[in-house]
Amino acid sequence: MTKFFQRRTRIAMDRAKKKKSPFLYKSYSSKPKHKRIRKRKAQERRFKNMGFIAIVISSLFLASLLWNVFMTGKSAFMEAQILLPVKFDSALVESEDYRDIVHNSLMGLFPDVVKRSNKRALFSMVSRNTHNELQSYIEENPQFIGTTQDVWVAASSAVSVFYKRHLYEQAERGGKIVPAEAAWITELARAGRMELKFNAMFFKNGDSREAEQAGILASTIGSFFTILVCIVMAFPLGVATAIYLEEFAKKNWFTDFIEININNLAAVPSIIFGLLGLSIYLNLFGLPRSSALVGGMVLALLILPVIVIATRNSLRAVPPSIRYAAAALGATPTQVVFHHTLIYALPGIMTGVILSIARAFGETAPLLMIGMVAFIADIPKTILGPATTLPVQVYLWSNNPELGFVEKTAAAIMVLLVLMILINLLAIYIRKKYEIKW
Amino acid sequence: MTKKKAVSNDNIRMRTQGLSVFYNEAQALFDVDLDIRANTVTALIGPSGCGKSTFMRCLNRMNDYVEGCRVTGKVRLDGFNIYKDSVDTILLRQKVGMVFQKPNPFPKSIYENVAYGPKIHHLVNNKDELDALVEKTLKRVGLWDEVYDRLLAPGTSLSGGQQQRLCIARAIATKPEVVLMDEPCSALDPIATARIEELIAELEKKFTIVIITHSMQQAQRVSSHTAFFHLGRIIEAGETKKIFTEPEHKKTRAYIAGKFG
Numbered sequence: 001m002t003k004f005f006q007r008r009t010r011i012a013m014d015r016a017k018k019k020k021s022p023f024l025y026k027s028y029s030s031k032p033k034h035k036r037i038r039k040r041k042a043q044e045r046r047f048k049n050m051g052f053i054a055i056v057i058s059s060l061f062l063a064s065l066l067w068n069v070f071m072t073g074k075s076a077f078m079e080a081q082i083l084l085p086v087k088f089d090s091a092l093v094e095s096e097d098y099r100d101i102v103h104n105s106l107m108g109l110f111p112d113v114v115k116r117s118n119k120r121a122l123f124s125m126v127s128r129n130t131h132n133e134l135q136s137y138i139e140e141n142p143q144f145i146g147t148t149q150d151v152w153v154a155a156s157s158a159v160s161v162f163y164k165r166h167l168y169e170q171a172e173r174g175g176k177i178v179p180a181e182a183a184w185i186t187e188l189a190r191a192g193r194m195e196l197k198f199n200a201m202f203f204k205n206g207d208s209r210e211a212e213q214a215g216i217l218a219s220t221i222g223s224f225f226t227i228l229v230c231i232v233m234a235f236p237l238g239v240a241t242a243i244y245l246e247e248f249a250k251k252n253w254f255t256d257f258i259e260i261n262i263n264n265l266a267a268v269p270s271i272i273f274g275l276l277g278l279s280i281y282l283n284l285f286g287l288p289r290s291s292a293l294v295g296g297m298v299l300a301l302l303i304l305p306v307i308v309i310a311t312r313n314s315l316r317a318v319p320p321s322i323r324y325a326a327a328a329l330g331a332t333p334t335q336v337v338f339h340h341t342l343i344y345a346l347p348g349i350m351t352g353v354i355l356s357i358a359r360a361f362g363e364t365a366p367l368l369m370i371g372m373v374a375f376i377a378d379i380p381k382t383i384l385g386p387a388t389t390l391p392v393q394v395y396l397w398s399n400n401p402e403l404g405f406v407e408k409t410a411a412a413i414m415v416l417l418v419l420m421i422l423i424n425l426l427a428i429y430i431r432k433k434y435e436i437k438w
Numbered sequence: 439m440t441k442k443k444a445v446s447n448d449n450i451r452m453r454t455q456g457l458s459v460f461y462n463e464a465q466a467l468f469d470v471d472l473d474i475r476a477n478t479v480t481a482l483i484g485p486s487g488c489g490k491s492t493f494m495r496c497l498n499r500m501n502d503y504v505e506g507c508r509v510t511g512k513v514r515l516d517g518f519n520i521y522k523d524s525v526d527t528i529l530l531r532q533k534v535g536m537v538f539q540k541p542n543p544f545p546k547s548i549y550e551n552v553a554y555g556p557k558i559h560h561l562v563n564n565k566d567e568l569d570a571l572v573e574k575t576l577k578r579v580g581l582w583d584e585v586y587d588r589l590l591a592p593g594t595s596l597s598g599g600q601q602q603r604l605c606i607a608r609a610i611a612t613k614p615e616v617v618l619m620d621e622p623c624s625a626l627d628p629i630a631t632a633r634i635e636e637l638i639a640e641l642e643k644k645f646t647i648v649i650i651t652h653s654m655q656q657a658q659r660v661s662s663h664t665a666f667f668h669l670g671r672i673i674e675a676g677e678t679k680k681i682f683t684e685p686e687h688k689k690t691r692a693y694i695a696g697k698f699g
Contacts, residue, residue: 251505313572322544325544325605329532
C-alpha cells in the first residue's frame with residue numbers, strides 16, 4: 001500500500017517537473033522576476049523558521065523547569081515507614097506515656113544500643129509525632145492494650161530522605177544521618193521493616209515543623225476559601241461595571257477617565273494591592289488579619305480590572321446589528337442587554353473570569369502583606385479564621401533548607417500546576433462549547 | 439410579477455412633515471415631506487448616502503441609538519407625532535417593525551427568534567397561544583415547511599434567504615402596522631430575493647411596508663409608490679408606475695436610467 005502511494009507521488013512530482021509549473025520553486029530561472037519571487041519565498045521561510053525556533057526554545061525552558069520540579073517533587077508523594085513492634089504496656093497506656101512506648105519499642109528492635117547519644121539518634125528515627133498516632137491508634141482499638149502489635153509508623157524526614165536517596169543510589173548525599181542510623185536503616189530494610197508507602201499525610205495535614213508531617217490540605221482549603229470570596233466579590237462587581245460602562249454610560253471625558261484608570265489598574269504590581277488591603281481592610285475596617293476573607297477581598301481588587309476589561313471586550317464582540325434587531329423589536333435597553341448582549345457575551349466573560357481567577361489563585365505577594373504568610377497547622381474552618389494559600393505555602397517551604405521540605409516544595413508546586421491546568425482546561429472547554437460564531 | 443394595487447384610497451398611515459436630521463453639525467435630511475399610504479408598499483430609491491436609511495430610521499426612532507443625531511420636524515403615525523416626549527418608543531417599535539439589510543437573527547433557536555417580540559410585549563397569555571402565533575407567523579413567511587422539524591435549531595444555522603425570512607417573521611410577530619425594510623435583499627441571491635419579493639406582495643395585504651432598494655427592477659416589481667431621494671431631499675415621490683415611466687424631474691430620469699448613483 002505504501003509503495004503504491006510512493007509511486008503515485010513520484011509520478012505526480014515528475015509530471016509537475018516536466019510541466020515546469022511556475023508555482024514550483026525549482027523551475028525558477030535567474031531572471032529578475034524569478035529572483036524576486038525567490039527572495040520573497042526565502043523571506044517567508046525565514047520568518048516561519050524563526051517562529052518555530054522561538055517556540056522550540058521556550059518549550060525547552062518550560063520542559064526543563066517542569067522536569068526539574070517533577071524530579072525533585074516526585075519523591076515527596078512517597079514516605080518511608082517503619083514496621084514497629086509496639087508493646088502497648090497497660091501501665092504506660094494508663095499513664096499516657098506514649099513517648100515511652102515508642103522508645104521501648106525502638107529499643108526492642110535494637111537491644112544492643114546502650115550509649116545515650118546513640119539512643120537519642122535511635123529515637124529520632126521515627127517521626128516526632130509518633131506517640132500521638134499511637135495514642136489515637138489505641139483509642140480506636142482498645143482491645144490491643146497489653147499486647148504487642150506490628151504498627152507502620154512514619155519515619156522521620158531525615159531517615160525518609162536518606163532511604164529514598166538510597167533507593168535512587170545517591171547514598172553519599174544522605175543529609176543529617178549519622179553512620180549508626182545508616183546501619184539501622186539498612187538493617188530495617190533488610191528485615192522488611194522499612195518500606196516506601198504513599199504519603200497520605202501530604203494531602204491530609206496542614207503545615208508542620210516536621211517535614212514528614214507537613215501537608216497541603218490547610219493551604220488548599222485556604223486557597224479555596226480565598227478564591228470563593230474573590231469570585232463572590234469580583235464577578236458581580238466587575239461584570240456590572242463593564243455592562244454599565246459599555247452599554248449604558250454616555251461617552252464623555254468622565255467615562256474616558258474611568259476607562260483609563262481601569263486599564264492602568266490592571267498593570268499595577270500586585271504587591272501594591274496587598275498594601276492597599278493592609279491599610280484599608282485591616283487598619284481602617286479592622287477585618288481579621290491573615291484571614292481568607294481579607295485575602296479574597298485583596299485578590300478581588302487585583303482581578304477586578306482584568307474582569308472589567310475582559311467583559312467589555314466580549315460585550316464589544318457582540319455585533320451592533322443584534323442590539324439594533326432587539327431594539328427595533330421594542331426591547332428596552334435593559335432588555336437588550338440582559339436578554340441578548342450579555343447572554344451572547346457570557347462565554348467570553350466566563351473565560352476571562354476563569355483566567356483571572358487562575359491568576360488570583362497563583363498570587364502570592366499581596367497575601368504576604370496582609371499576613372496570610374503565617375504558619376497554619378490547622379485546617380481553616382471559616383473564611384474568618386487564619387489561613388494561608390497554596391502558593392504562599394510553597395513560598396514558606398521554599399525558605400526551609402531541610403531536604404524534606406525541598407521535596408515538599410516541589411510537590412506543592414506540582415499540585416499547584418495541576419490545579420492551574422485544570423482551571424485553564426475549564427476555561428478552554430467553556431469557550432469551545434458555548435462560543436457563538438458570528 | 440406582483441399585481442399592482444390600484445390607489446383606491448388616500449388612507450395615510452404615516453406622514454412626515456418638515457423632517458430634518460442632523461448628525462452632529464452635518465445635516466442629512468432637509469425638510470422631507472412624505473406620505474406613506476396604508477396597506478401599500480412604498481419604495482425609497484436613491485444613490486448611496488442620500489438619506490434613505492436615515493429617513494427610515496426616523497420612522498421608528500431607531501435614530502435615538504445613533505450618537506449625535508438630532509431630529510426636527512414631525513413624523514405622524516395615524517396622526518400622532520411620534521417625536522413627542524410622551525411617546526413610548528417601546529410601543530412605537532411594536533407598531534413599526536424593522537428588517538435590516540444583513541440578516542441578523544438572534545443566535546437563539548428559530549422558535550425563540552419569532553417568539554421574542556410577542557413575549558416582551560405580552561401579546562400572548564400562555565405557551566399554547568405563543569406556539570400558535572409562532573406557527574402562524576412562520577407559515578406566513580413560508581418558512582414553516584422548511585423548519586417545522588427543527589424549531590429549536592439556532593436561527594443562525596439557516597441559509598441567508600431563510601434567515602432574512604426569519605427576520606421578517608420576527609418583525610411581523612409583534613403585529614406591527616408598518617414594516618420597514620432596509621435593503622432586505624441586498625445580501626441574497628436571486629432565488630432568495632424572488633421569495634422575499636413574493637412575501638412582500640403577500641404581506642402588503644396586512645401591513646404597510648416601506649422598503650429601501652437599490653434595484654430599480656425590484657422597486658417596480660414590489661412597490662406601488664416610490665420616493666426618489668437625492669442629497670437628503672425628496673426629488674420626486676408618487677406612484678411607482680408614473681415615476682418609472684414618465685418622471686417629472688430630470689435627476690429622477692437620470693437615476694432610474696442608471697446614469698448616476
